[in-house]
Amino acid sequence: MTRISLTVDGATVADDVEPRMLLVQYLRERLGKTGTVIGCDTSNCGACTVHLDGQSVKSCNVLAVQADGATVTTIEGLAQNGTLHPVQEAFRECHGLQCGFCTPGMIMQSVDLLNNNPSPSEEEIRLGLEGNLCRCTGYHNIVRAVQHAAAQGSSTAGATS
Amino acid sequence: MIPAQFDYVAPASVEDALAALAEHGDDAKIIAGGQSLLPVLRMRLNAPEWIIDLGRIESLRGVRDDGDSIVIGAMTPHSVVGSDPLVAEHATLITRAVEHLADAQVRHRGTFGGALAHADPAGDLGAPVRALGASFVIQGPGGTRTVSADDFFVDLFETAIGDDEILTEVRVPKHTGWGAHYEKFVRVAHQWPIVAVAATVRVEGGTIAEARIGLTNMGSTPLRAAAVEAALAGQPATEAAVRAAAAHAAEGTHPPSDLNGDADYRRHLATVITRRAVLAAAGA
Ligand SMILES: Cc1cc2nc3c(=O)[nH]c(=O)nc-3n(C[C@H](O)[C@H](O)[C@H](O)COP(=O)(O)OP(=O)(O)OC[C@H]3O[C@@H](n4cnc5c(N)ncnc54)[C@H](O)[C@@H]3O)c2cc1C
Ligand code: FES
Ligand code: FES
Numbered sequence: 001m002t003r004i005s006l007t008v009d010g011a012t013v014a015d016d017v018e019p020r021m022l023l024v025q026y027l028r029e030r031l032g033k034t035g036t037v038i039g040c041d042t043s044n045c046g047a048c049t050v051h052l053d054g055q056s057v058k059s060c061n062v063l064a065v066q067a068d069g070a071t072v073t074t075i076e077g078l079a080q081n082g083t084l085h086p087v088q089e090a091f092r093e094c095h096g097l098q099c100g101f102c103t104p105g106m107i108m109q110s111v112d113l114l115n116n117n118p119s120p121s122e123e124e125i126r127l128g129l130e131g132n133l134c135r136c137t138g139y140h141n142i143v144r145a146v147q148h149a150a151a152q153g154s155s156t157a158g159a160t161s
Numbered sequence: 162m163i164p165a166q167f168d169y170v171a172p173a174s175v176e177d178a179l180a181a182l183a184e185h186g187d188d189a190k191i192i193a194g195g196q197s198l199l200p201v202l203r204m205r206l207n208a209p210e211w212i213i214d215l216g217r218i219e220s221l222r223g224v225r226d227d228g229d230s231i232v233i234g235a236m237t238p239h240s241v242v243g244s245d246p247l248v249a250e251h252a253t254l255i256t257r258a259v260e261h262l263a264d265a266q267v268r269h270r271g272t273f274g275g276a277l278a279h280a281d282p283a284g285d286l287g288a289p290v291r292a293l294g295a296s297f298v299i300q301g302p303g304g305t306r307t308v309s310a311d312d313f314f315v316d317l318f319e320t321a322i323g324d325d326e327i328l329t330e331v332r333v334p335k336h337t338g339w340g341a342h343y344e345k346f347v348r349v350a351h352q353w354p355i356v357a358v359a360a361t362v363r364v365e366g367g368t369i370a371e372a373r374i375g376l377t378n379m380g381s382t383p384l385r386a387a388a389v390e391a392a393l394a395g396q397p398a399t400e401a402a403v404r405a406a407a408a409h410a411a412e413g414t415h416p417p418s419d420l421n422g423d424a425d426y427r428r429h430l431a432t433v434i435t436r437r438a439v440l441a442a443a444g445a
Contacts, residue, residue, distance in 0.1 A: 002169055019169030019212065020202075041162055043200050044351075046266060055240070055269040061199050062270065063192075065169055066216055112265065130350040131264025 004068040008033070009077025017064045023057075024048045026064035027074060035076040035104055039133070046132030049105035049112075050074045056112035058131070075104035078111070087111050087149045096145030098136035106132050110146045119150050164202035171214040175221070175300055175327060178213055182325050183302055185211040191327065192216070193236060193275030196267050221274070221329060224248055230332045235274025239263070242273050252333045253341035254361040258289045261343065264351035274328045277313075280320045280382070282417075283353035287314060287383030288375030289343065292359045295333045301326035314382035336373075339363050342441035344434045345377075348421060354378055355421045356430045358386075358410070360438035362393070369393045369402075369443060379414040379431055388412045389435055398443040407436035 005014035008031060015030055027033040027050070036059060039047030043061040050059045051073040078085040087110050090096070097103045106129065113120060113128035120128060125146045126139070134142060172178040182189055190209035192198050193216070201207050215221060221236035224245045231247050233255075242248055243259035262285040263271060276286045277297070291310045298307050299322055308321045315321060322328055345357040357377035363370045372393040374386040392406035409432075416427035 018166065020164040020166055022163060022199075022203075025163065041203065043196070043267075046264070049266055052269075056266045057270050058266045061196060061267075063169075063195065063199070065171070066192075066195065066214065068171075109265065128265055131266045 002065050002068075004065055006067050006069060007071045009072070009074055019063065019065050021064045022060055023050070023052075023062040023064050023067050023072070024059035026067075027059060027072070033074050033076050036074045037101060037104055039101060039105070044131075044133065045102070045105070046109060046129075047102050047105040049108040049132065051108060051112065054115075056109050073108075075108055078107070085111065086152050087114065087146070090145040090149035090152065091142075094141050094145035094148050096137070096142045102132060102134040102136075106134065106142055110142075110149065113146065114150060118153070120146070122147070162203045162205065164199070165205060165208040167208070167210055167212050169212050169214065171217045173217050175218060175329060178215060178218065178327055179300065179302060179325070181211070181213045182327070185213075187324065189213055191278075193278070194238065194271040196263070196271035197275065197279045197281070215327070227332070230334050233273050233331045233333065235272060235278075235328045235330055237273045239268035239271050239273065239276070240265070243268065251335040251337050252289075252293055253339065254289045254293060254336070254343065254359055255286070255333065257341050257343040258285050258359060261285070261345050267351070273331065277331065278320060278322055278328050280314055280318050281353065282317055282381055282383070283378045284383075285343070285345065285354065285357060285377060288357065288359040288377040290331060290333065290375075291383045291385055292361060292373040292375035293333050293336060294373070295331050297321070297328060298330045298332065299323075299326050300329045305329070307332070311385075317381045336361055336363075340442040340444050342438045344438035344441065346430055346434055356416070356427050356434055358431065358434045358438040360435070360442040362398075362439060362442045364398055364443050367398055369396050369398050369439075372439065374410075374435060374439070376410070376414065376431060376435075379411070379416045379427060381415070384414055386410050386412075386431075386435060389439075393439065398440075398445040400440065400445070403439045403443070403445070404436050407432050407439060410435035 001016040039045035048059045189211040221234045341361040345354045359375040362372045376384040388409035396402040411428035411431045416424045
C-alpha cells in the first residue's frame with residue numbers, strides 16, 4: 001500500500017492504495033465519483049477524461065499513485081454552486097449527446113480545448129476531440145456545442161480548471 | 162482490466178532511480194508517462210514486480226539551448242515539446258511530428274523519452290530524430306554515454322538502453338531555417354501511422370541544397386531514406402524533380418504486412434508520401 005493525498009473537486013483526500021490502482025478506479029470506487037466512466041480497455045475512448053493539475057488526461061491510463069500531490073477535477077467538480085459550467089450548458093442547449101455515455105469525457109476534453117484555444121475553428125475542435133469516441137451522435141452536435149460554448153466565452157465565464 | 166500487483170517507488174533523482182534499477186534488476190520496469198506501459202500492464206502482457214516512476218525527477222524535464230544543439234529532457238511531455246519555441250525554431254520537424262501524435266490527453270502525459278525508449282516501429286518520433294541526426298544520452302551505473310540515432314534503434318521495441326540504464330536526454334543538432342513536414346498516413350483518428358515520412362530540407366534560391374528524410378513503419382526500426390536524400394541534393398524544388406527522387410523511397414526498406422496493408426502497399430505509399438512530405442517541407 002502507498003499513501004497518497006490529493007485534491008479532488010476541491011476537497012482534500014488521503015488514502016492508502018495499491019500501487020496498481022488506476023486513477024479512474026480510485027475516483028469511482030473509493031471516492032464514489034461515478035460521473036467519470038470507463039468505456040474501453042485500451043485507453044482509446046476518452047470517456048474517463050479528467051483534469052490532472054489543469055490538463056486533460058485519460059484517468060484509466062494514470063495510476064492513482066502518480067496523482068499523489070496533484071489537483072484533480074472531474075465532471076462532478078465543474079458546476080459551481082449549482083450552476084452548470086458553460087460547456088455543460090452548451091451540451092444541453094445544442095443536444096450534444098444521445099445516450100450520454102461519452103459526455104463526461106467529451107465535456108472535460110472540450111473544457112481543456114477551450115482553455116488552450118478560446119475560439120477554435122471547426123477543424124481544431126474535431127482534432128482537439130480526437131481522443132474521445134462517441135458511438136451515437138456522429139459528432140456534429142458535439143462540435144456545435146463546443147462552438148456555442150466558445151461563442152459564449154466559456155473559458156472565462158465558468159470554473160477554470 | 163487492471164495490472165497485476167507490483168511495488169512502486171518514485172525516486173527524486175536519476176541516481177536514486179539507477180540504484181532502484183540496480184537493486185531490482187530484471188524484476189523492475191521504468192514508468193515515464195505510462196501511456197504505452199500502462200495499457201501493456203492492464204492487458205497483463207507484462208507483469209513487473211517493481212515499477213520505478215521517473216515522474217518526480219525534475220531534472221529530466223524541459224528543453225534547453227546548448228550551442229549547436231537543443232537538448233530535450235527525456236521526461237518532457239509531448240504537449241510541452243509540441244509548443245516549445247526552441248524546438249519550433251531549430252527542430253521544426255519534431256514540432257510537426259508531435260502535432261499529430263496520439264491525442265491531446267495522451268500528449269499531456271506521454272513523454273519524448275518514453276516514446277523513443279518504447280521504440281514502437283509505428284511510433285511518430287523515431288523517424289524525425291533519425292532524420293535530424295539526434296544523439297541519445299544514456300546514464301547507467303558506470304556513468305553516462307552518448308549513442309547516435311543510427312545506433313539507438315536496434316529492433317522492434319528494442320533500443321541501445323541497457324536494463325540497468327536510463328535515457329536522460331536527447332540532443333538534436335540545430336536545423337535552423339530548414340523547412341519541415343511530417344506526413345502521416347493513418348486510417349483512424351489518434352492512432353499510429355500505417356506509413357509516415359519525416360522530411361526536412363534546406364532550400365537555397367529555389368534549389369534543395371540538403372534534404373534529410375526519415376521513414377516510420379517501413380521496417381523494424383525507423384529508417385533514413387538515404388537514396389532519396391542523395392537524389393534530392395542540388396535539385397530544383399519542383400514537383401517533377403521531387404517526384405523522381407521520391408521514387409527511391411522504398412529502397413532498402415523491409416515494411417511489415419499486417420491488417421492495415423501488405424508490404425507492397427506500404428512501399429508504394431512510401432513513395433507517394435515522401436513526395437508530399439518533401440514538397441510541403443520545401444514550401445513548393
Ligand atoms: C490512445 C493512444 C494513442 C497513441 N497514439 C500514438 C501515435 O499516434 N503515435 C505515437 O508515436 N505514439 C502514440 N501513442 C503512444 C505515446 O506516444 C506514448 O506516450 C509513448 O509511446 C510512451 O511514452 P510514455 O512517456 O508514456 O512512456 P511509458 O509508457 O511510461 O514507457 C514506455 C516504455 O519505455 C520505457 N521508458 C520510458 N522512459 C524511459 C527512460 N527515460 N529510460 C529508459 N526507459 C524508459 C518504459 O520502461 C516502457 O518500457 C499512443 C498512446 C495511446 C494510449
Ligand atoms: S476508459 Fe479511459 S480511454 Fe476508454
Ligand atoms: S452520446 Fe452515446 S456515446 Fe456519445
